[in-house]
Amino acid sequence: MCCEVKYTLENDIIEYIEECKKEEHPESYLIAVLHKVQGRYGFLSEIHIDEVAHILEVPTATVYGVATFYHYFKLKPRGKYSVSVCLGTACFVKGADSVLGAFKSELGIEMGETTSDGLFSIEGTRCIGVCALAPVVTINERVFSNVSPGQVPKILHDIKDTD
Amino acid sequence: MKYINAIIDDINVSVEEGKTIMEAADSIGAHVPRLCYHPFLSTEGSCRICSVKVEGFGNLLPACATKIQEGMKVTTNSPEIRETRRDLVELLLDNHPRACLTCERDGNCELQNLSYKLGVRHRVFDGARKRFPIDFSNVSVVRDAEKCILCRRCVRVCSEIQGVHNLSQMFRGVNTVVTPAFQAPMDESVCIKCGQCINVCPTAAFIEKNDTDVVWEALKDRNKFVVVQTAPAIRAAIGEGWDIPHGTHVTGKTVAALRRIGFDAVFDTDFTADLTIMEESHEFIQRIKSGEGLPLITSCSPGWINFVEHFYPELLPNVSTCKSPMQMLSTLSKTYYAEKTGKDPKDIFMVAIMPCVAKKFEAKRPEHQAEAGYPYTDAVLTTRELIWMLKAYGVDFPNLPDEDFDNPMGIASGAGDIFGSTGGVMEAALRTSYELITGESIENLEFKNVRAIEGLKEATIDIKGTQINVAVANGLNNAKTILEKVKKGDKQYHLIEIMACPGGCVAGGGQPLSHVEKYIYPLDKEIIKLRQQALYNIDSGKTLRKSHENPAIKQIYNEYLEKPGSHISHELLHTSYQAKSPRGIK
Numbered sequence A: 001m002c003c004e005v006k007y008t009l010e011n012d013i014i015e016y017i018e019e020c021k022k023e024e025h026p027e028s029y030l031i032a033v034l035h036k037v038q039g040r041y042g043f044l045s046e047i048h049i050d051e052v053a054h055i056l057e058v059p060t061a062t063v064y065g066v067a068t069f070y071h072y073f074k075l076k077p078r079g080k081y082s083v084s085v086c087l088g089t090a091c092f093v094k095g096a097d098s099v100l101g102a103f104k105s106e107l108g109i110e111m112g113e114t115t116s117d118g119l120f121s122i123e124g125t126r127c128i129g130v131c132a133l134a135p136v137v138t139i140n141e142r143v144f145s146n147v148s149p150g151q152v153p154k155i156l157h158d159i160k161d162t163d
Numbered sequence B: 001m002k003y004i005n006a007i008i009d010d011i012n013v014s015v016e017e018g019k020t021i022m023e024a025a026d027s028i029g030a031h032v033p034r035l036c037y038h039p040f041l042s043t044e045g046s047c048r049i050c051s052v053k054v055e056g057f058g059n060l061l062p063a064c065a066t067k068i069q070e071g072m073k074v075t076t077n078s079p080e081i082r083e084t085r086r087d088l089v090e091l092l093l094d095n096h097p098r099a100c101l102t103c104e105r106d107g108n109c110e111l112q113n114l115s116y117k118l119g120v121r122h123r124v125f126d127g128a129r130k131r132f133p134i135d136f137s138n139v140s141v142v143r144d145a146e147k148c149i150l151c152r153r154c155v156r157v158c159s160e161i162q163g164v165h166n167l168s169q170m171f172r173g174v175n176t177v178v179t180p181a182f183q184a185p186m187d188e189s190v191c192i193k194c195g196q197c198i199n200v201c202p203t204a205a206f207i208e209k210n211d212t213d214v215v216w217e218a219l220k221d222r223n224k225f226v227v228v229q230t231a232p233a234i235r236a237a238i239g240e241g242w243d244i245p246h247g248t249h250v251t252g253k254t255v256a257a258l259r260r261i262g263f264d265a266v267f268d269t270d271f272t273a274d275l276t277i278m279e280e281s282h283e284f285i286q287r288i289k290s291g292e293g294l295p296l297i298t299s300c301s302p303g304w305i306n307f308v309e310h311f312y313p314e315l316l317p318n319v320s321t322c323k324s325p326m327q328m329l330s331t332l333s334k335t336y337y338a339e340k341t342g343k344d345p346k347d348i349f350m351v352a353i354m355p356c357v358a359k360k361f362e363a364k365r366p367e368h369q370a371e372a373g374y375p376y377t378d379a380v381l382t383t384r385e386l387i388w389m390l391k392a393y394g395v396d397f398p399n400l401p402d403e404d405f406d407n408p409m410g411i412a413s414g415a416g417d418i419f420g421s422t423g424g425v426m427e428a429a430l431r432t433s434y435e436l437i438t439g440e441s442i443e444n445l446e447f448k449n450v451r452a453i454e455g456l457k458e459a460t461i462d463i464k465g466t467q468i469n470v471a472v473a474n475g476l477n478n479a480k481t482i483l484e485k486v487k488k489g490d491k492q493y494h495l496i497e498i499m500a501c502p503g504g505c506v507a508g509g510g511q512p513l514s515h516v517e518k519y520i521y522p523l524d525k526e527i528i529k530l531r532q533q534a535l536y537n538i539d540s541g542k543t544l545r546k547s548h549e550n551p552a553i554k555q556i557y558n559e560y561l562e563k564p565g566s567h568i569s570h571e572l573l574h575t576s577y578q579a580k581s582p583r584g585i586k
Helices: A011-021 A026-041 A046-056 A060-069 A089-093 A096-107 A149-162 B021-027 B079-094 B110-117 B153-161 B196-200 B212-220 B238-242 B251-260 B269-290 B302-311 B313-318 B325-341 B358-364 B383-392 B414-420 B424-438 B476-488 B525-540 B551-561 B567-573
Strands: A081-086 A120-125 A137-139 A142-144 B003-008 B011-016 B051-054 B073-075 B141-143 B167-170 B177-180 B206-208 B225-230 B265-268 B348-354 B379-382 B456-463 B466-474 B495-499
Touching: A011 A026, A011 A046, A026 A046, A026 A060, A046 A060, A060 B167, A081 A096, A089 A096, A096 A120, A096 A149, A137 A149, B003 B021, B011 B021, B021 B051, B021 B073, B051 B079, B079 B110, B153 B167, B153 B196, B153 B476, B196 B206, B212 B225, B212 B348, B212 B379, B212 B383, B225 B251, B225 B269, B225 B325, B238 B383, B251 B265, B265 B269, B265 B325, B269 B325, B269 B414, B269 B424, B269 B551, B269 B567, B302 B313, B302 B358, B302 B476, B302 B495, B313 B476, B325 B348, B325 B358, B325 B551, B325 B567, B348 B358, B348 B383, B358 B379, B379 B383, B414 B424, B414 B525, B424 B456, B424 B466, B424 B495, B456 B476, B466 B476, B476 B495, B551 B567
Parallel strands: A081 A120, B003 B073, B225 B265, B225 B348, B348 B379, B466 B495
Antiparallel strands: A081 A137, A137 A142, B003 B011, B051 B073, B141 B206, B167 B177, B456 B466
């Protein structure tokens, strides 16, 4: 009926949560824990959210509420290459929406989705602070500046080539 | 106690330190309109309807969430403040379905009431609206997120009173929605179906699943013999539907009303409450003798049963195997009564009037279906649904004569009547257990120390030298406290009564809502006390006050059930429980 529960979270994360529980307000470590989980697995899966809730003893509904409140937390797996199109004011007036449109039609997915081969996902970001290079796109750690819709196929092609 | 002096609407007020502007204004009759506020839940302060002007502050401040301070000058109303409040309500309405005419809460909706009062006569904006499908997955509670105004009362009652924490606000901004974890359907969540979210909701974002149509159909069907039973708590509250004063018990009128709308037999769930006591006392005495399976925990409250299955499966062996009085009566109607009257159980349609929405789920449990494939209880209606039906049929309830229940399941002792109140099951069980253990007549029938409305009560009862430790909990956060003690083994309890709803069934999730105009809120202790008192008055007005002395109980054991704990009793009157997924977090 009730027995030893097997978790899919890795031991060091479970240990970290156990450490948090020794603090005065364990629930205040929820965001830190979620950061750690997303850092390891790339996104917050339902099973991981549920496990965090059970180990930290914070209601699952609360954990899910926090995870969905912050844009930073991802609930779906991201592609190996995460395409982030800056939608800040400067990028936007210089045509970021059509750059975003080009990525969407080229990859055949919507914002927040991942291609079926697991290679690419697209998201829009707030201003990343390099307005002089607008419109700006980042793909993982690489930065692409002054991007036009016409360059999008080549950018994706080059990434695939180096994969 | 330190007092704070302030000026509200040019009137000098002196209130205890720590009071809010709203409380101070209420004390001088300056009623501030409010919406997300609920006096028995934590402060939310999100709707801003209670905004007031405080001298020295540029913006209006929420009266419910602002503590009054020395020398404060507050203006609770002005043409500008009224306009602000009206605008806020208009914005809520612009994102709300235009369904008042067909909505269950029409005429008793806090949003509708405010909108009317503040003078909203047309809709200003006609833009995008939030769209969510209605969640019908759960047989007890329906969730309609389009009617939600995000006051979080449901979230608060589910966590602060019930400790279930099933609901939370998900996402942000215009996409904000109140749902269980992972936006799961209610049926796949840890929801225990107590229905307290329905009681506190200002609109109809939470409402019971409406089963009145299936009952109308059954009443129309000439081939069906439609049997009805009414729970103890109904008679203490149904009159409120016609503004009969709180605390008036209307047993006789309820029976008459049920006959008027066409039920063929009207039985009393209080009769099977007595039967529950017979079976449960037998079980209790067995456990006391063997010393195993203690404490015994009562099993009448289906919200509690859902809770223990999701949250405390390790304690399931302690839960009494007795079916609830509702299920006992339904089962006996389709066995004992069917045989006695020569009816095919398939032709009997069993309706239960309950103060509870979890009963709808209980009736659908696989454990409560007959082997031949039909359910023992065909439909469960809440007190509110019965009020709707009676009004729809034009029954003039207040002017009905008193009528008696039908036989053979219509006689109840006072012990059965008090089942609807917190402590009632305990008191009824003690009256019978005491006499069965000692073989002597009990001197003082009234165990007043288990009656109080408080959420958690403990007592030690001396049964001829044997000390019996009992505990009574209502509201599941209180139940958690006692269950944790049981698990730690700090103290040996013998008998524990748990009811899911605060105050017991009299304040169940299916009971009449207070009228919004009267500023009475569900969970109001005064109302709960009055309903409880109605049941205790029925009890004290009877000479028959012990379950085991009920002649109808003696008759059914003689004719059919043999004796408590017999083979046939076990087959018909007892049930089993299973750990349920998802597991709740305590």
